[in-house]
Amino acid sequence: MSTATLAVTRTRIQRSPEHTAAIYWKEAKYEFLKNLRLRMYTASVLSFPIMFYVLFGLVLNSKEAIAGTPVPTYLIATYGTFGVMGASLFGTAAGLASDRGLGWLQVKRASPMPPFAYFAAKVVVSMTFSAVIVLALFALGIGFGHVQITNAHQLAKAVQLLGILVAGSLPFSAMGLAVGYFTGPNSAPATINLIYLPMSFCSGLWVPFMFLPKVVRHIALALPPYHLSQLALGVVGAGTHESNAAHWEVLLAFTMICLGIARIGFQRDQEKMYG
Amino acid sequence: MALVPHPPIRDDAITGREASSLPPIDPMTSEGRMSIAPIAAATEQFRLTPGSRADLVVASLEGVNKNYGEVRALHGVNFGVRAGEVVALLGPNGAGKTTAVKLLLGLMPPNAGRVRVFGGDPVNPENRLRTGAMLQVGRVPETLRVREHIDLFSTYYQRHMPATEVMAAAGLEKLSDRKFGDLSGGQKQRVLFALAICGDPDLLFLDEPTVGLDVEARRLLWEEIRRMVQRGKTVLLTTHYLQEADALADRIAVINKGEIIAVGTPAEIKAKTSGKRIRCITRLGLAELREIPGVSAAKQDREAVEIHAPEAEPVLRELLARDLSLSGLEVTSAGLEEAFLALTQDNSGNARQLN
Numbered sequence: 001m002s003t004a005t006l007a008v009t010r011t012r013i014q015r016s017p018e019h020t021a022a023i024y025w026k027e028a029k030y031e032f033l034k035n036l037r038l039r040m041y042t043a044s045v046l047s048f049p050i051m052f053y054v055l056f057g058l059v060l061n062s063k064e065a066i067a068g069t070p071v072p073t074y075l076i077a078t079y080g081t082f083g084v085m086g087a088s089l090f091g092t093a094a095g096l097a098s099d100r101g102l103g104w105l106q107v108k109r110a111s112p113m114p115p116f117a118y119f120a121a122k123v124v125v126s127m128t129f130s131a132v133i134v135l136a137l138f139a140l141g142i143g144f145g146h147v148q149i150t151n152a153h154q155l156a157k158a159v160q161l162l163g164i165l166v167a168g169s170l171p172f173s174a175m176g177l178a179v180g181y182f183t184g185p186n187s188a189p190a191t192i193n194l195i196y197l198p199m200s201f202c203s204g205l206w207v208p209f210m211f212l213p214k215v216v217r218h219i220a221l222a223l224p225p226y227h228l229s230q231l232a233l234g235v236v237g238a239g240t241h242e243s244n245a246a247h248w249e250v251l252l253a254f255t256m257i258c259l260g261i262a263r264i265g266f267q268r269d270q271e272k273m274y275g
Numbered sequence: 276m277a278l279v280p281h282p283p284i285r286d287d288a289i290t291g292r293e294a295s296s297l298p299p300i301d302p303m304t305s306e307g308r309m310s311i312a313p314i315a316a317a318t319e320q321f322r323l324t325p326g327s328r329a330d331l332v333v334a335s336l337e338g339v340n341k342n343y344g345e346v347r348a349l350h351g352v353n354f355g356v357r358a359g360e361v362v363a364l365l366g367p368n369g370a371g372k373t374t375a376v377k378l379l380l381g382l383m384p385p386n387a388g389r390v391r392v393f394g395g396d397p398v399n400p401e402n403r404l405r406t407g408a409m410l411q412v413g414r415v416p417e418t419l420r421v422r423e424h425i426d427l428f429s430t431y432y433q434r435h436m437p438a439t440e441v442m443a444a445a446g447l448e449k450l451s452d453r454k455f456g457d458l459s460g461g462q463k464q465r466v467l468f469a470l471a472i473c474g475d476p477d478l479l480f481l482d483e484p485t486v487g488l489d490v491e492a493r494r495l496l497w498e499e500i501r502r503m504v505q506r507g508k509t510v511l512l513t514t515h516y517l518q519e520a521d522a523l524a525d526r527i528a529v530i531n532k533g534e535i536i537a538v539g540t541p542a543e544i545k546a547k548t549s550g551k552r553i554r555c556i557t558r559l560g561l562a563e564l565r566e567i568p569g570v571s572a573a574k575q576d577r578e579a580v581e582i583h584a585p586e587a588e589p590v591l592r593e594l595l596a597r598d599l600s601l602s603g604l605e606v607t608s609a610g611l612e613e614a615f616l617a618l619t620q621d622n623s624g625n626a627r628q629l630n
Contacts, residue, residue, distance in 0.1 A: 098414060104415055106382055107415075
């Protein structure tokens with residue numbers, strides 16, 4: 001019995017640029033709405049940095065200064081870093097672990113969805129939530145903490161700070177992908193907390209860096225949140241005056257390592273059986 | 276509500292005593308389109324079904340092995356689906372049905388053999404434009420609305436059915452704005468079905484589409500599947516519900532422990548046993564019943580006993596003679612369940628041909 005077979009070469013799907021853009025846009029839009037409507041996500045990711053900032057930066061210490069920088073301004077940089085880290089980690093890792101472990105990612109992979117769109121959407125949404133957190137901190141600082149953004153110079157600094165923090169969402173999104181590929185759907189949130197809370201403390205995001213014990217300060221040099229917060233503090237004039245390039249290099253290297261780990265997880269997943 | 280696979284409903288609850296309430300046989304389905312081609316040579320597993328284009332195999336597994344570590348999920352599987360037909364892959368849980376579907380969808384590669392979809396590698400992204408898949412999913416994003424899920428999936432395809440048509444085909448018209456997490460189990464399955472059909476694909480994969488649904492929801496989904504078939508789609512569905520395979524498929528491939536053990540039309544598979552099932556309340560014990568000539572099996576079913584026999588009449592004569600107080604007598608045709616048990620309990624374990 002002969003079977004007529006069609007000669008099909010292995011190609012990318014040819015789509016018009018408009019169509020591809022539409023796919024990426026919708027993937028990101030629905031990922032955003034999905035997370036926004038998840039009370040657990042929105043509440044924890046947005047409220048923790050804001051709560052801490054209000055408590056430690058506005059209610060207490062608001063007239064103090066650290067290394068010459070007013071506390072409300074200083075804490076925008078550190079709690080901004082903390083918030084960006086949380087938003088990126090929870091935005092990517094928890095969703096990925098759940099989608100993988102419970103079969104939803106397979107449904108999407110079986111569809112014509114371009115695989116990259118899935119990851120791009122998660123990263124974009126993490127950056128969006130990061131921006132929201134930073135802007136919220138700005139608003140609170142300006143409204144209640146006497147943070148000044150009155151002239152062009154200060155506005156430029158504010159934009160630069162926002163840019164740095166939102167860009168800082170990328171290394172943590174990469175980390176989230178790496179974690180998400182190696183945790184189960186139920187253990188992902190706990191694993192994330194186990195990693196990022198100690199990391200934040202040791203990086204000087206809660207207790208300012210110069211007040212940390214010496215040992216901890218050494219550990220911090222290896223931690224990405226330390227480097228991001230130093231870049232942010234540099235903008236407000238409170239950094240430790242190390243070169244910015246060094247910080248960016250560490251963050252870049254960290255991002256590459258995490259993406260490498262994520263890629264290993266991605267390929268390992270091709271073989272695994274899902275429940 | 277999570278869509279975890281539900282333990283199979285006991286088949287005697289459906290095929291046994293409710294046989295009389297089954298829907299009438301639709302001439303468009305298996306019974307009406309019984310294969311009349313002669314049985315081919317022993318190694319030939321693909322056979323012609325009138326109404327399908329025999330020259331176009333749209334999906335096939337050729338000599339496929341698939342292992343998960345030490346576990347042999349599929350072994351030596353040869354199996355093909357032709358354009359326009361509905362094939363059911365029928366087997367118990369763990370038989371390898373879902374693995375076969377995942378291989379055909381290109382979600383993982385085989386350890387040996389070849390998988391072909393539309394003549395090419397299933398991983399080819401162009402193939403995915405022409406296929407739709409309904410898989411068993413533990414959790415679907417619950418905070419998105421039904422129309423948002425459908426909108427997103429529709430966008431992946433080059434051409435897709437309008438959202439209203441998709442929702443009508445899946446029976447979701449009134450649920451368009453409902454969040455996925457607020458739906459009932461049957462409604463959730465219909466959304467997954469909608470995602471499979473929204474791209475107007477030529478080839479549909481349905482992995483246990485009605486698992487965990489009540490009888491009514493199952494009937495509704497069957498109707499929706501039949502409507503897709505009437506539009507000319509090719510369908511591969513997997514199931515462990517024998518009645519489902521019988522109701523929907525042109526051909527059934529029975530699979531157990533990773534091997535295809537029989538392929539044929541539902542009528543051919545049912546013809547494996549043409550026995551009867553006798554149910555009654557009797558004071559006779561099981562041991563005594565099993566000794567009655569003509570009885571192939573007897574088991575207790577709560578207050579009654581269930582006796583299987585190739586022919587009912589000799590056994591009935593014995594029963595009625597021995598136990599004058601016998602009551603609650605029902606005699607029904609042995610359904611696909613017996614055929615299935617006979618096939619899967621075969622000790623040879625090799626791929627068997629029907630003859």
